[in-house]
Amino acid sequence: MRSPYAVFSALLIVVAASAALAIGAWHEARLSRALAAEDLRGLRAMHRVVEQQHARETALRAEMIAGNQAVTGYIGQALDGALPGIEPDYTSVVDLLEERRAQLGLSMVAILGADGQVLASTDRLTGPLSFGDSPLFREVRERKLARGGLLVEGERLMDMLVLPLAEYGFSEIYLLVASPVDQRFVQSIADGIDAGPSADTQAVDRRGVDIAVVAQGPQGDRIAATTLAAKPATALPLNLPANAAASATLDIDGMARAAVAVPLFGDARARVLLISAPDSGVATRAAARLPLLVGGAALLFALLVALWWIRRRWWAPFDALSRLVIYAADSGDLHLKAPVAGVAPVARLADAFNRLCARAAAAIAKP
Numbered sequence: 001m002r003s004p005y006a007v008f009s010a011l012l013i014v015v016a017a018s019a020a021l022a023i024g025a026w027h028e029a030r031l032s033r034a035l036a037a038e039d040l041r042g043l044r045a046m047h048r049v050v051e052q053q054h055a056r057e058t059a060l061r062a063e064m065i066a067g068n069q070a071v072t073g074y075i076g077q078a079l080d081g082a083l084p085g086i087e088p089d090y091t092s093v094v095d096l097l098e099e100r101r102a103q104l105g106l107s108m109v110a111i112l113g114a115d116g117q118v119l120a121s122t123d124r125l126t127g128p129l130s131f132g133d134s135p136l137f138r139e140v141r142e143r144k145l146a147r148g149g150l151l152v153e154g155e156r157l158m159d160m161l162v163l164p165l166a167e168y169g170f171s172e173i174y175l176l177v178a179s180p181v182d183q184r185f186v187q188s189i190a191d192g193i194d195a196g197p198s199a200d201t202q203a204v205d206r207r208g209v210d211i212a213v214v215a216q217g218p219q220g221d222r223i224a225a226t227t228l229a230a231k232p233a234t235a236l237p238l239n240l241p242a243n244a245a246a247s248a249t250l251d252i253d254g255m256a257r258a259a260v261a262v263p264l265f266g267d268a269r270a271r272v273l274l275i276s277a278p279d280s281g282v283a284t285r286a287a288a289r290l291p292l293l294v295g296g297a298a299l300l301f302a303l304l305v306a307l308w309w310i311r312r313r314w315w316a317p318f319d320a321l322s323r324l325v326i327y328a329a330d331s332g333d334l335h336l337k338a339p340v341a342g343v344a345p346v347a348r349l350a351d352a353f354n355r356l357c358a359r360a361a362a363a364i365a366k367p
Contacts, residue, residue: 005315009307016303020296036258036276040247043189043209043274044262050188051265054159054179055148061104062146062163062177071096072168075111079170090120098122107158107180108151112137114172126154131176137162140174150181150267157181157215157224157270181264186211186225189274208277210252214238214261215270224270228252242271250275317342321350334361 065071074096078088090111097109101122110121116132118125131137136149140162151160158178165173189211212226212233221238228236232252240248240261247260255278264270317339324338334357338350 005311005319009311012307013300013303016300020299024293024296033258037247039209039276040258040260040274042192043211043276044260046189046192047262047272047274050185051159054181054185055161055265058106058148058159058161058177058179059146059163061106061179062161062175064104065097065100065109065177066163066165066168066175068100071100072165072170075165075170075173079173088119094120094122105179106177107156108153108160108176108178110176112162112174112176114141116141116174119173123153131162136160137174140164148265150265150270151178152215152269153178155217155224157213157264159265181213181225181270183225183227186213186227186272189272190227210257210275212236212273212275213264213270214240214273215264226273228275236273240271240273242268252278313343314346317346317350321346321353325353328357334364 071093074093075090078090078093093111097111097120100106101109108121108123110123111119112131113119116130116134116137118129118131136147140147141164144164144166146161146163148159148161151158157180159181160176160178163175163177165175190209210227212228213224214221214236215224223233223236223238226233226236235250235252237248237250240259242261242263247258250257250259252275257278258276260274261271262274264272321338324336328334328336336357338353340347340350340354342350
């Protein structure tokens with residue numbers, strides 16, 4: 001039969017080992033969440049950088065088109081050659097705009113009238129032919145300053161800029177230039193290119209991160225562009241709210257990955273899903289795991305040493321003394337002598353037992 005001390009020691013070791021494993025798992029989970037959150041912070045910073053650069057490039061291309069004398073010349077000819085009550089012929093303008101669009105890699109170039117009506121466009125628009133109800137256009141018309149935003153045209157997402165042509169001699173004419181938000185856009189965020197010297201965008205290793213652009217449409221949300229493969233992309237929660245402060249955990253190909261959604265160019269009609277790498281911070285977690293394992297092993301060793309010392313200095317002398325006392329009580333032998341060993345309390349108890357037996361034996365021996 002196993003001694004109570006052996007059972008107690010085994011139970012204590014099991015509890016200590018379980019607690020160490022639980023603490024290690026808790027630490028690993030918290031570290032994983034912290035590293036994923038750091039990954040997402042870097043992705044949010046990179047998203048802002050790419051959006052700003054995209055908008056700057058669109059504005060630069062708009063200025064290049066507006067400043068082209070051929071474009072303004074053709075616009076002037078179309079307006080001057082129009083008869084009262086007859087719409088100007090913008091055919092030559094459209095041809096020139098199409099040429100500039102192709103040269104600059106744009107999605108669309110259009111000329112808008114004072115009421116936002118599309119006067120000339122390189123594309124056949126699927127939606128309304130007027131931007132008069134657009135808050136962005138109204139702001140541009142009121143402030144006479146260029147403004148950019150998101151343009152949703154059919155299945156396409158574009159970064160657009162509306163530029164007043166007043167300084168080019170056309171007070172009631174506006175130039176609309178749109179750049180595509182496509183695979184190149186999401187890949188730029190994932191690759192972390194063109195980040196500049198910002199420490200926030202350089203500190204995160206983006207290998208394995210993924211990006212998806214989700215757009216609202218008549219048939220519901222859809223994925224407009226993504227770095228994910230086709231099959232994993234279908235598992236994305238398209239209804240994830242655009243809230244940079246709230247992250248979610250996605251199950252992609254059986255791997256838990258942290259993700260956050262942010263508005264695309266500040267417009268709620270489209271969201272950018274930023275998805276952390278499946279092995280985010282593997283090297284950091286491995287480096288943090290080693291001292292935790294060493295510390296756990298050291299604590300377990302210390303527990304074993306403490307149990308050995310307690311058994312040697314407390315339990316063994318006390319167990320021997322208790323057996324001797326029980327034997328003396330059962331046998332009536334008062335000539336027994338317990339070894340005075342162990343820690344002070346046990347040693348004093350053994351000495352007291354010896355003196356008690358000696359006095360009892362002496363009292364019985366008197367006639």
